[in-house]
Amino acid sequence: MSTEQITAPGAPSPSGETAARPGPRTGARSGRGPRSMTTRRAISFYVFAGPWMLGFLALTAFPLGYALWLSLTNSDGLSNNSRFVGLDNYREVFSDPETMSSLARTGVFTAITVPLTIAAGLLLAVLVNQPIRARGLFRTLLYLPAVVPPVGAALTFKLIFDRDSGAANGALDALHIDGVSWLMDPYARWVLVSLTVWGAGNVMIISLAGLQDIPRELHEAARIDGANAWQTFTRITLPLLSPVLFFQVITGIIAAVQSFLPLLISLDPTPKGVTAVPEGNYLFMIHVFAQYFANGRYGYASAMLWVLFLIIIAVTFLVFRLSKGAVFYAVDPEPAAKASRPRTIGGK
Amino acid sequence: MVFPRRSAVYMLLVGALVLFLGPFAWLLDTALKAPSELRVLPIHWWPHHLSLNNFRDALTQIDYLGYARNSLTIATLYAVLVTLASAWAGYGFARLNAPGKRMIFNVLLSTMMLPQILTLIPTYLLFAKLHLTNTYMPWVLWGLSGAPYLIFLFRQFFSNMPKELEEAAIVDGCGQIRIFWRIFLPQSWPVIATSLILSFSWTWGDFVAPALLLDDNHTTLAVKLAYGYVNEHGSPLWNLVAAGAVMYVVPVLALFLIVQRGFVTGVATSGLK
Numbered sequence: 001m002s003t004e005q006i007t008a009p010g011a012p013s014p015s016g017e018t019a020a021r022p023g024p025r026t027g028a029r030s031g032r033g034p035r036s037m038t039t040r041r042a043i044s045f046y047v048f049a050g051p052w053m054l055g056f057l058a059l060t061a062f063p064l065g066y067a068l069w070l071s072l073t074n075s076d077g078l079s080n081n082s083r084f085v086g087l088d089n090y091r092e093v094f095s096d097p098e099t100m101s102s103l104a105r106t107g108v109f110t111a112i113t114v115p116l117t118i119a120a121g122l123l124l125a126v127l128v129n130q131p132i133r134a135r136g137l138f139r140t141l142l143y144l145p146a147v148v149p150p151v152g153a154a155l156t157f158k159l160i161f162d163r164d165s166g167a168a169n170g171a172l173d174a175l176h177i178d179g180v181s182w183l184m185d186p187y188a189r190w191v192l193v194s195l196t197v198w199g200a201g202n203v204m205i206i207s208l209a210g211l212q213d214i215p216r217e218l219h220e221a222a223r224i225d226g227a228n229a230w231q232t233f234t235r236i237t238l239p240l241l242s243p244v245l246f247f248q249v250i251t252g253i254i255a256a257v258q259s260f261l262p263l264l265i266s267l268d269p270t271p272k273g274v275t276a277v278p279e280g281n282y283l284f285m286i287h288v289f290a291q292y293f294a295n296g297r298y299g300y301a302s303a304m305l306w307v308l309f310l311i312i313i314a315v316t317f318l319v320f321r322l323s324k325g326a327v328f329y330a331v332d333p334e335p336a337a338k339a340s341r342p343r344t345i346g347g348k
Numbered sequence: 349m350v351f352p353r354r355s356a357v358y359m360l361l362v363g364a365l366v367l368f369l370g371p372f373a374w375l376l377d378t379a380l381k382a383p384s385e386l387r388v389l390p391i392h393w394w395p396h397h398l399s400l401n402n403f404r405d406a407l408t409q410i411d412y413l414g415y416a417r418n419s420l421t422i423a424t425l426y427a428v429l430v431t432l433a434s435a436w437a438g439y440g441f442a443r444l445n446a447p448g449k450r451m452i453f454n455v456l457l458s459t460m461m462l463p464q465i466l467t468l469i470p471t472y473l474l475f476a477k478l479h480l481t482n483t484y485m486p487w488v489l490w491g492l493s494g495a496p497y498l499i500f501l502f503r504q505f506f507s508n509m510p511k512e513l514e515e516a517a518i519v520d521g522c523g524q525i526r527i528f529w530r531i532f533l534p535q536s537w538p539v540i541a542t543s544l545i546l547s548f549s550w551t552w553g554d555f556v557a558p559a560l561l562l563d564d565n566h567t568t569l570a571v572k573l574a575y576g577y578v579n580e581h582g583s584p585l586w587n588l589v590a591a592g593a594v595m596y597v598v599p600v601l602a603l604f605l606i607v608q609r610g611f612v613t614g615v616a617t618s619g620l621k
Contacts (some may be wrong), residue, residue: 045440
């Protein structure tokens, strides 16, 4: 499958149509009138895009709108006598200390796990890109944890960090240190962080693909110029890899925000057990869940969802802005195709 | 970049392997221990009474095969539908033009960035109102509408196919649907495989959607595993948890090892989009 000449989607102000490959234009050659052909193609396009568009409207846009409407009411999801309360829920989101602290905690969690995962994944990618024996095996084995479904991974970490039978306390005991309750405060957050970083194989594979796209000549030229390994890495590898890493930052943030691992490593991993999540792991989404399913505060919880939605848009936008200049994009091989900023990666 | 010393590379890699594979070892270790070995100090690093009883008990303590069947049904249903629907939409975005296409494509790209959790709860409320909870309909509907990421994968693949394929067919009087079905789809098996594998493993691993939409009898293995193995006092039976998790994870790992290429291409491509 061709992975080159693929363009970066989802820019915040996507001038979107990815470069240079509009589908075939009107089939003026086919002998029929070009106009009727164009119309038929347009109809065909909507026939093909239609199911997705309907799905998007019904299962994405409508639910978001429904949540927006709920967020302006005091709905509890059950009784029908909910009433319009204006922006009260939003005011409460910003004045409720518990909500604000869960939001801050989510920010800290993201700020720790995203760079850590990317750094670990990048280091592994560089290592398994070296000319060593059995590197295919190393790649496969290091990627394995990333394939494990979240529930499987969470249960595995619960076993390791169990107070009585876990390996973590077993190791401490061997060192004559008293074991601790890892799955409780204040340790639970570190279990969560390590569980998240355990999946760094994803970053490794994606970065590895990026590393392999870097022309060998660049490294050789650098070596001839007397650059040492570190200089080559920071001056050549990192800049050329930056679009890939940048993409990892965005997807990492999105994944961190919607992580349900805090619930899965808590003592009662059911939607109703969200209130049992230790405070250190009580992230924003867990709080949203608690409001919906433990407290039945649908209106308030919907307002929280919408605040999160806006924050994610803002953060994504901010990251895009900050990365301008820091992220290096190869020059578009077909500059005539787009007047906008070239976004083609790895075009050859 | 070449590391100054190769032995340093091996040392780092072996260290990483210990950290990354250690958890698997402990999972298997716990699954093979007798229950009595769990609460001893110093802990048993290796099972002293090796037995497969935990696996047998894990299958009977909960209706393991029943839940596995639920997972399998949902995952297969979703994977097949979403792959077809995504190929269908991807063809439109790759090969056809229409007014408004650009805007629609931009919407598609931005939904790829949208955390699904945002829409999941309101969608659940919607499904609950329509009495679709405890059915597989939500997955059918999700499947039929395609997944933005997979649509994008198919679009990329179809965009790179030569124009002549289509033009010849048009001259022969083929409609777009036939062109898609007879010419483009059969050529795209690498993407189809990637799409099936990715969507199957997403659904097999998903926790939140089934936890919300399905009750205890209809739910998937992932959900039941997370809380199902407890004794009469509600404390977890770690041996059974371990054995159950092994049986849940191993098929996924096996699938990965068999079709590594599909997995890795899909994931790696996602970084280069």
